[in-house]
Amino acid sequence: MPAGRTPRQFFRPLAIGAPAPLREQPVRLERMIHFVPPHIEKMRAKIPAMINQVDVILGNLEDAIPADQKDAARQGFIEMARDNDFGATGLWTRINCLNSPWVLDDIIEVVSAVGEKLDVIMLPKVDGAWDIHYLDQLLAQLEARHGISKPIGIHAILETAEGVMNVEDIAAASPRMHGMSLGPADLAAFRGMKTTRVGGGHPDYQVLADADGDKPRVGFQQDLWHYTVAKMVDACASYGIKAFYGPFGDFSDPAACEAQFRNAFLQGCHGAWSLHPSQIDIAKKVYSPDPGEVAFAKRILDAMPDGTGAVMIDGKMQDDATWKQAKVIYDLAELVAAKDPEYAEIYGI
Ligand code: GLV
Ligand code: MG
Numbered sequence: 001m002p003a004g005r006t007p008r009q010f011f012r013p014l015a016i017g018a019p020a021p022l023r024e025q026p027v028r029l030e031r032m033i034h035f036v037p038p039h040i041e042k043m044r045a046k047i048p049a050m051i052n053q054v055d056v057i058l059g060n061l062e063d064a065i066p067a068d069q070k071d072a073a074r075q076g077f078i079e080m081a082r083d084n085d086f087g088a089t090g091l092w093t094r095i096n097c098l099n100s101p102w103v104l105d106d107i108i109e110v111v112s113a114v115g116e117k118l119d120v121i122m123l124p125k126v127d128g129a130w131d132i133h134y135l136d137q138l139l140a141q142l143e144a145r146h147g148i149s150k151p152i153g154i155h156a157i158l159e160t161a162e163g164v165m166n167v168e169d170i171a172a173a174s175p176r177m178h179g180m181s182l183g184p185a186d187l188a189a190f191r192g193m194k195t196t197r198v199g200g201g202h203p204d205y206q207v208l209a210d211a212d213g214d215k216p217r218v219g220f221q222q223d224l225w226h227y228t229v230a231k232m233v234d235a236c237a238s239y240g241i242k243a244f245y246g247p248f249g250d251f252s253d254p255a256a257c258e259a260q261f262r263n264a265f266l267q268g269c270h271g272a273w274s275l276h277p278s279q280i281d282i283a284k285k286v287y288s289p290d291p292g293e294v295a296f297a298k299r300i301l302d303a304m305p306d307g308t309g310a311v312m313i314d315g316k317m318q319d320d321a322t323w324k325q326a327k328v329i330y331d332l333a334e335l336v337a338a339k340d341p342e343y344a345e346i347y348g349i
Pocket of ligand 1: 246
């Protein structure tokens with residue numbers, strides 16, 4: 001017996017009257033998921049001006065919201081969802097984790113009030129497919145009750161050791177799965193990693209060059225997150241969902257933030273979180289493909305109109321596989337250009 005639902009059952013609605021699950025996730029530009037603390041009125045007031053600056057706005061109800069502000073954050077999110085027209089910009093919320101005292105109200109109140117406007121729910125501390133199945137069923141019941149016309153997506157945070165072990169099952173758990181983000185802070189704590197940083201490298205995690213007489217030995221800092229990002233990207237790509245790098249906590253080090261975002265981008269991630277306004281532009285720069293790469297990709301696509309064969313461009317061999325690589329970059333450039341006139345001009349698209 002297969003462990004999951006049969007292929008035919010997989011795409012059936014989980015409640016009578018719930019919208020049919022999507023066969024494919026909508027193609028959307030999601031270079032940054034911008035976090036907003038919805039209990040703070042001053043922050044909510046900035047939303048109208050922010051909508052055109054970011055790809056996704058997320059009202060955060062979980063960590064960083066004090067326990068005595070959880071209800072205010074939930075009500076603030078409902079208010080900001082009601083009061084604004086988000087257009088093509090995604091509207092997400094991060095709910096509290098499933099064993100918390102707040103999560104049931106988060107789900108029921110938010111979906112009842114603004115479920116029609118909500119694109120994605122970010123679920124923290126996902127350990128396995130069972131967490132997704134629970135939210136999947138509950139969302140279907142609420143969608144049916146409130147006559148919601150499009151299914152709300154689920155985005156998991158990969159931030160427990162058990163979650164990393166079960167990453168493939170999580171990716172495969174439901175047609176609602178939009179994608180997942182690496183949560184380096186919780187993951188470091190769960191694993192017992194000895195770092196107080198939120199993402200990025202660590203000066204002590206390095207490889208030491210060989211000894212050469214009395215010469216000083218050089219240490220090369222390594223990427224602490226390489227293994228997890230790679231594992232997440234493979235699981236997500238295999239199941240047709242999207243991988244994201246999560247938070248970078250040191251707002252005073254934009255260069256390190258950019259490097260971390262870029263490593264994830266090169267490895268296959270689609271975006272990262274912005275926790276501070278300064279990180280919006282960093283994410284935009286990193287997750288919009290480099291104009292030189294876009295121009296080169298276009299040359300490959302033009303040189304091989306049907307995507308087969310072999311050609312040389314500037315001494316570099318191109319074939320069916322590099323055509324596919326070029327298409328990844330050019331398709332992304334088109335998506336960016338459609339949203340951002342500034343990039344449309346740079347890319348000449
Ligand atoms: C994000 O939620 C993290 O724990 O890094
Ligand atoms: Mg976390």
